[in-house]
Amino acid sequence: MRFDLNDRRVAYGVLALMPLFFSSNLVIGRAAMGSAEPFTLAFLRWFFAFLILLPFAWQGLRTHARTLLSQFELLMGLGILGMWICGALVYEALRHTTASNATLVYTASPVLILILEWAFRGRRIAGRETLGILLALAGVLTIVVQGSLGRLVSLTFNAGDILIAIAALSWAIYSVLLKRPPLTGLPTIVLFAAIALSGAIGLLPFAIWEIAETGTFPDRLDQWISIGGLAFVSSVLAFSSFQYGVKVLGPSVTGVFMYLLPPYGVFMAVFFLGERLALFHLAGFVLVLSGLVLATAPPALIASLKGRLRGREATGTGNPAATPDT
Secondary structure, rough: OOOOOHHHHHHHHHHHHHHHHHHHHHHHHEEEEOOHHHHHHHHHHHHHHHHHHHHHHHHHHHOOHHHHHHOOOHHHHHHHHHHHHHHHHHHHOOOOHHHHHHHHHHOOOOOOOHHHHHHOOOOOOOHHHHHHHHHHHHHHHHOOOOHHHHHHHOOOOOOHHHHHHHHHHHHHHHHOOOOOOOOOOHHHHHHHHHHHHHHHHHHHHHHHHHHHHHHHHHOOOOHHHHHHHOOOOOHHHHHHHHHHHHHHHHHHHHHHHHHHHHHHHHHHHHHHOOOOOOHHHHHHHHHHHHHHHHHHHHHHHHHHHHHHHHHHHHHHHHHHHHOOOO
16 A cells, blocks of 8 residues: 555544644653753754754755745744744743643634634634534543633633743744745655754754853753653654644644643553543543544545435435334
8 A cells, every 4th residue: 555645644643643742741841841941941952853853854955955045034933933932931831830721721722723824814614613623622621620610710820821822822823834835845854854943043042041040951861861852752753743734734624633632641641640540531532532523524524424414314224213124
């Protein structure tokens, strides 16, 4: 069987794993955040991510150098949005807010992607997409508030939550900009390497200032291993799979898969950190997965299913009373 990277089925399979790579930040990042200050950690993460990508992207970077240089400002903008704001700023935000609040606020990004595409590209939002997003958001809320309305009412927001909200908007803009015509013709790994380098360049001056001010820099092997894990799993695998999904399926469909972050995060916490799996987790998983399928199912598949149901009703096979006894 021929493996086609432009096959939508392959893209859906990759996107099913993509939130797992992002969620690894909950486990790997916990150790790494204690090894450096926010801008220093974000710089090291993306500099090493670029080094990991370089052997695979080098030839493509040379081939597409003219295009990349012509889009220098756009690439730097993507680096600021995806690595500066959604990297260092998120690390700083987590010093002032809880992981639950951050998860709740960050899950606004798929909705923001749809709104941005509607506002600037005239994309129509189907009713089933709206319903799917609402179901997925309900699932996320169920997990975050642990199935308790009292917890939802008692949630309070602070400066850290505002920073996370800025990061959510930044991620939505980043996702939409990836579909700009000059970038869509570039191979995924080449584009990602260029953005990773742009992000590292944007972070470098702030990392130097931070190191000079605090004197904090990783000096143990376990700290460097954690940073290496962030660079490979939470950066290279996570972002490259996201950009691949945007290229094949578009930012709106790809963004909806971000609703799988909380379920994956809970499973990783249970598996790696020994936390307890509760009934509200399962209820949230069902809502998230139902909404995900409803919001991202290809229109052709929906039309096909509707046609089959109508056909069954017309022939009477959908009516149990019309089925002969056996």
